[in-house]
Amino acid sequence: MIGNFWLHPTLIYLVGALLLPLIPRELKKPYLVVVPVLAFMDVLFMTGATGTHGVVQYMNWTLIFGRVDALSLVFAHIMTLMCIIGTIYGLHVERDTEHMAAWTYVAGSLGVIFCGDYLVLFLFWELMAFSSVFLIWFRGRKQSLGAGYRYLLVHTAGGLFLLAGLVLRYQATGGDLSFGPIGVDHATLPTYLILIGFILNAAVPPFHAWLPDAYAEATVNGAVFMCAFTTKTAIYALARAFAGMEILVPLGVCMALYGVVYAVLENNTRKLLAYHIISQVGYMVAGVGIGTQLAINGACAHAFAHILYKGLLFMGCGSVLHMTGKSNFSELGGLYSRMPRTFIYTLIGGLSISAFPLFSGFVSKSMIVAAGFEAHSNLPAFLLLIASAGTFLHTGLKVPYYIWFGKNNCSTETCEKAKDPPMNMQWAMIIASFLCIFIGCYTPYLYNMLPYPVAAAEYHPYTAYHISESMQILLFTALGFFLLLKKLTPEAKISLDMDWFYRMGGRAFYWFARKPVQWADNCVNEAYRVIGLIPLMTTAKFWSWFDWNAIDGVVDGVAYTVRGVGSRLRVLQSGQLQYSIFYAVSLVAIVLVIYVFA
Amino acid sequence: MIVRIIDLMRDNLKRVVRLCYVGLALLVVWDVLLVDKEHAHTWFEKLPGFWAVFGFVACVVIILFSKWFGHLGIMTREDYYDR
Numbered sequence: 001m002i003g004n005f006w007l008h009p010t011l012i013y014l015v016g017a018l019l020l021p022l023i024p025r026e027l028k029k030p031y032l033v034v035v036p037v038l039a040f041m042d043v044l045f046m047t048g049a050t051g052t053h054g055v056v057q058y059m060n061w062t063l064i065f066g067r068v069d070a071l072s073l074v075f076a077h078i079m080t081l082m083c084i085i086g087t088i089y090g091l092h093v094e095r096d097t098e099h100m101a102a103w104t105y106v107a108g109s110l111g112v113i114f115c116g117d118y119l120v121l122f123l124f125w126e127l128m129a130f131s132s133v134f135l136i137w138f139r140g141r142k143q144s145l146g147a148g149y150r151y152l153l154v155h156t157a158g159g160l161f162l163l164a165g166l167v168l169r170y171q172a173t174g175g176d177l178s179f180g181p182i183g184v185d186h187a188t189l190p191t192y193l194i195l196i197g198f199i200l201n202a203a204v205p206p207f208h209a210w211l212p213d214a215y216a217e218a219t220v221n222g223a224v225f226m227c228a229f230t231t232k233t234a235i236y237a238l239a240r241a242f243a244g245m246e247i248l249v250p251l252g253v254c255m256a257l258y259g260v261v262y263a264v265l266e267n268n269t270r271k272l273l274a275y276h277i278i279s280q281v282g283y284m285v286a287g288v289g290i291g292t293q294l295a296i297n298g299a300c301a302h303a304f305a306h307i308l309y310k311g312l313l314f315m316g317c318g319s320v321l322h323m324t325g326k327s328n329f330s331e332l333g334g335l336y337s338r339m340p341r342t343f344i345y346t347l348i349g350g351l352s353i354s355a356f357p358l359f360s361g362f363v364s365k366s367m368i369v370a371a372g373f374e375a376h377s378n379l380p381a382f383l384l385l386i387a388s389a390g391t392f393l394h395t396g397l398k399v400p401y402y403i404w405f406g407k408n409n410c411s412t413e414t415c416e417k418a419k420d421p422p423m424n425m426q427w428a429m430i431i432a433s434f435l436c437i438f439i440g441c442y443t444p445y446l447y448n449m450l451p452y453p454v455a456a457a458e459y460h461p462y463t464a465y466h467i468s469e470s471m472q473i474l475l476f477t478a479l480g481f482f483l484l485l486k487k488l489t490p491e492a493k494i495s496l497d498m499d500w501f502y503r504m505g506g507r508a509f510y511w512f513a514r515k516p517v518q519w520a521d522n523c524v525n526e527a528y529r530v531i532g533l534i535p536l537m538t539t540a541k542f543w544s545w546f547d548w549n550a551i552d553g554v555v556d557g558v559a560y561t562v563r564g565v566g567s568r569l570r571v572l573q574s575g576q577l578q579y580s581i582f583y584a585v586s587l588v589a590i591v592l593v594i595y596v597f598a
Numbered sequence: 599m600i601v602r603i604i605d606l607m608r609d610n611l612k613r614v615v616r617l618c619y620v621g622l623a624l625l626v627v628w629d630v631l632l633v634d635k636e637h638a639h640t641w642f643e644k645l646p647g648f649w650a651v652f653g654f655v656a657c658v659v660i661i662l663f664s665k666w667f668g669h670l671g672i673m674t675r676e677d678y679y680d681r
Binding site: 261341 | 600601604605621622625626628629632633634635636637638639640643647649650651652653654656657658659660661662663664665667668671672673674675676678679
């Protein structure tokens with residue numbers, strides 16, 4: 001920005017979110033577009049202002065809110081861009097709080113991207129979890145409530161790992177909190193704890209089950225935001241701290257294949273897409289693990305492309321859910337004549353994620369695979385190519401085929417409701433579709449932003465060999481799909497995943513609390529009544545005298561004050577835990593804003 | 599317009615399918631005869647039509663393995679957690 005002035009985009013979102021309820025109704029839509037655009041411009045202007053900004057001295061710590069370099073800029077660019085698209089997609093949503101939750105979530109993500117130390121990172125990391133959970137709860141179904149609590153539970157656990165790691169690291173290094181390359185060659189316990197915190201957010205198995213569980217239950221608009229920010233912010237954190245950590249290569253490859261296998265079984269459209277997030281983020285995790293310049297470039301480029309095409313796919317399937325109220329393949333089908341435009345947008349997303357030439361995935365995914373071959377990790381590279389066949393199989397073929405073609409399983413009601421969605425949703429999909437194709441056709445747009453521009457400029461995705469290789473893999477996958485079409489018919493079933501352990505574990509806990517614990521509690525009560533009651537009564541008489549004569553005078557004064565404050569606070573409390581958390585989070589956000597400004 | 603194109607293709611499904619097969623064959627012919635394989639990473643990639651076989655086998659293996667895996671008990675009734 002001008003001179004030394006640097007404005008944190010997080011502030012734009014937070015202030016924007018806080019002011020939203022005060023905006024008059026007729027100005028609301030323009031306001032919803034202007035705020036994310038301002039934040040995007042803010043990031044664009046930062047290109048010339050690399051360096052460290054927003055340094056705050058707090059007690060003994062130096063907190064860094066604004067580290068601007070190539071790595072943070074490429075992620076900030078795509079996050080703010082996606083926020084524009086996501087907000088346009090949700091323009092029809094009347095509930096202010098949903099927009100506020102989404103923007104606070106984006107604010108958290110940008111806070112992590114620009115932070116320079118672990119304390120600030122942790123703060124924004126938690127802000128993301130606590131704001132995004134509302135995007136699940138606002139769906140309002142009973143299942144969403146449960147899914148939201150599970151989401152919060154898992155992320156709180158991940159946050160605790162991260163916190164433990166950074167406290168131990170602080171101890172071990174003698175007070176170093178700076179967030180940078182963590183020293184992957186001498187990994188110690190704190191390193192692994194921080195790694196667990198990060199890979200939980202990146203949805204690396206076995207810490208991944210929160211993702212399909214939560215994203216399939218989120219609001220239509222909320223899922224579009226969620227699919228972009230949590231996992232890719234984690235990829236940023238991994239790329240910053242864990243580049244070259246070898247264990248990430250096998251983990252990433254497992255992720256890529258794991259997501260593909262579960263996607264075959266999935267009957268819910270958005271859950272299928274969620275499993276494919278796991279699969280695609282696997283490429284990025286593997287890229288970070290390989291750790292060469294080309295691989296880190298690949299991880300960033302793929303995160304960039306992924307946010308757009310995955311957002312587009314979630315918007316497409318979300319539109320079907322929004323219009324028809326259905327998201328299961330077994331209740332959809334044959335909609336091409338009713339929602340033709342949505343079909344085209346979703347198809348573009350599908351072709352992009354499958355890495356067809358001229359689409360965005362082709363220029364980003366291949367970079368990671370090429371980096372794998374270059375680093376002589378042939379096996380991981382081949383396994384990633386198998387996963388890419390699976391990607392096309394599901395997202396490029398299964399999703400479009402079973403929603404828009406195939407056997408028509410729609411009820412008459414579903415059929416009548418099925419239409420292309422409102423124009424704001426379509427515009428968001430048009431912008432995302434355009435960007436998917438633009439990135440695929442004009443590579444310098446993306447490549448010039450990557451953290452190692454020289455390595456990026458030397459990489460050429462459009463060689464005859466690469467095109468031939470990709471086209472053969474993809475088209476013969478399509479052949480396999482149509483030959484085995486009968487095998488693939490979605491079944492009206494759900495698939496058990498790692499969340500089984502905590503969902504059933506929770507039940508065991510309930511049982512334990514009901515049966516053995518309650519029994520023990522009764523025993524103790526009985527013993528207490530017999531042994532403890534008589535001495536207690538005597539003591540009580542004394543205290544009652546003391547209380548009556550001495551304490552009441554003091555307490556009454558305090559009580560009147562508390563009642564006064566309490567009656568004001570009561571207005572804020574509806575008794576539902578979600579709202580209490582929401583107020584608490586808002587309060588934290590306000591304190592943060594005041595703190596950074598002051 | 600989109601709907602009309604799709605309907606046209608559906609009405610001539612047999613012809614479309616035949617065209618696709620021709621396309622696949624041409625792709626392999628192009629790969630075998632014209633593509634420079636200097637950039638191949640391993641020797642077996644230079645076998646004619648390697649990636650075509652790779653793609654097809656990968657697809658079939660993924661479908662069969664996943665379905666087998668799912669029917670081991672991973673796939674279950676939809677109200678499993680509601681009970």
